[in-house]
Amino acid sequence: MVDKAKNLKAKCPRCAKGKLLTDNESGETFCSKCGFVLTEKVVESGPEWRSFTQDEHGDRARAGAPTSLTMHDMGLATIISPANKDASGRPLTSSMRSTIERLRTWDSRSQVHEPVDRNFRQAFSELNRLKDKLAISDQVIEKAAYIYRKALDKGLVRGRSISALMASALYAACRAAETPRNLKDVEQAANIKRKDIARCYRLLVKELDLKMPVTDSVQCVARIASKIGIEEKTKRYAVKVLKLAQKNEVSAGKDPMGLAAAALYLACVKNDEDKTQRDIAEAANVTEVTIRNRYKGLKDTVS
Template identity: 35%
Template sequence: MRTSEPYERTFDEEPQRDDQPGCPDCGGRVTTTGHETVCDDCGLVLDASPIDHGPEWRTFEDEPATNSRTGGPVTHARHDRGLSTEIGSGQDANGNTLSGRKQRQMSRLRTRHSRARYQSKRERNLAIGCVEIARLVSALDLSRALRERASSLFRKAQSEHLLKGRSIEALAAGSVYGACRTDGVLRTIEEVADVARCDREKVLLGYRVLNTELGIASRPISPGDILPRLFTALEVPPSIRSRAADLAQRAREEGLVSGRSPSGVAAGCLYLASEEHGGGLRQEAIAEVADVTPVTLRARYQELQERSESPSPL
């Protein structure tokens, strides 16, 4: 009975005549195939190759044809890169229910397996950091790719001995914030600190350590990155959104962002756009959502207004 689908032969699987003069044992003819070199007369195997040119999967007659692989890909988000062994419970590999005696045995094996899960304290700290990063990514509604990048940053920090004397939670939160800055995902330090198990100063310290020691390629935040969050929170009309985005882009081109808070510039652009379209947005509401003071908003608004009234309009 055939147990697998036939596959196409490759050129090195066809029988070929070897260049050797003959078999060293009997002097017979030697033939080379894609797997081994044998003597046609006595059957002596002169050379064997471990390369199997066939498919990686098997398809049986009572199963649908599929070429899927088993197991998940290697990931940095787990301390063992996703290659650990998990002992199941309740059923065997065929779906049959285990007996009570076998279930108790599996329970004892799981207990021993969990106790021997970490080979060293270093590996245990890495597992704690990966779990904390996964929790932060879930709380901030971030992508799986960003979780991978944050876990990779944490691994690199541990390999550079940056965990010594520092909090695991602080470096995990700093890794998440650093990954956001690297990928251009807008998450403020306050948003990360709100869901982290440490205060804002420790999160900022963790990010600064990673940025200084590892040289994270993080790009600066522009006012245009902050505006969508303000639009959503304040339910800004489309006409004001378009004008505020244009003001933010021109402010960046003319250097009004240098040395100033991006949130303050974004709040000033939104308030100026609102005033140009008949008002409707209060300074206190915009400043609260942008996390700046009304004084900062008015200062940026006045700078933008003066530039817009100058001979070279904003």
């Protein structure tokens, strides 16, 4: 079977006209015009074994899970197998079994011997809990772990709550990745006072010199709409209103979630969709007063 080479723009170095093709059976890379062979053998980057079922694939794979910043040891630590068998598959003797059990205990203890490792374990277990509660992507979680590691390196954790600093690092990661999660969401998930999270967040931004993008209210629309089941055409109109508000600089300095909620309410009124201010306010975690105030400004912008 002949495939085009990965670099589609690559030309033949001999005639400079033909494209490079690869024959998967012979492993040759050659020119489609003059037939000039560039390489005779292509290195196979895949495994040398074959598997026909998922179980076979798991049994034959020799590589472990990828490294991750969300593990205290980044996933690089090794463990002693829990199976009480030797290399030949024979069961261990009773004396050897007790020795291996003792080695397992010391091995697990040695992995969290340092205070830093214990700190990471506590912080990242909290991070995984917040991930499940807030439905955060792995990319944002990795970013949050990276921010927390930098904070620990700078000594910002000393004298402060690990949970609060981890929650603020997650909020900072959400802001950096433009994931629509506000302080109130993080506060409810972490069960920590909002002012504590905000204080730690300001500390992280200042000490780590984090550059935070301004939260786009357009990204908050889909989240609010999905909670209360707003129709697609209403969502599109709300996005249109918000973009018009941004163009006229009406949205400057306003809470993005409140603006998105007001735009959705305006769109519901426009499209005769039966959604009250209270419904939208509860979905957006804002007050009805906020929606009414922002609604007036957006209505003037549209009209």
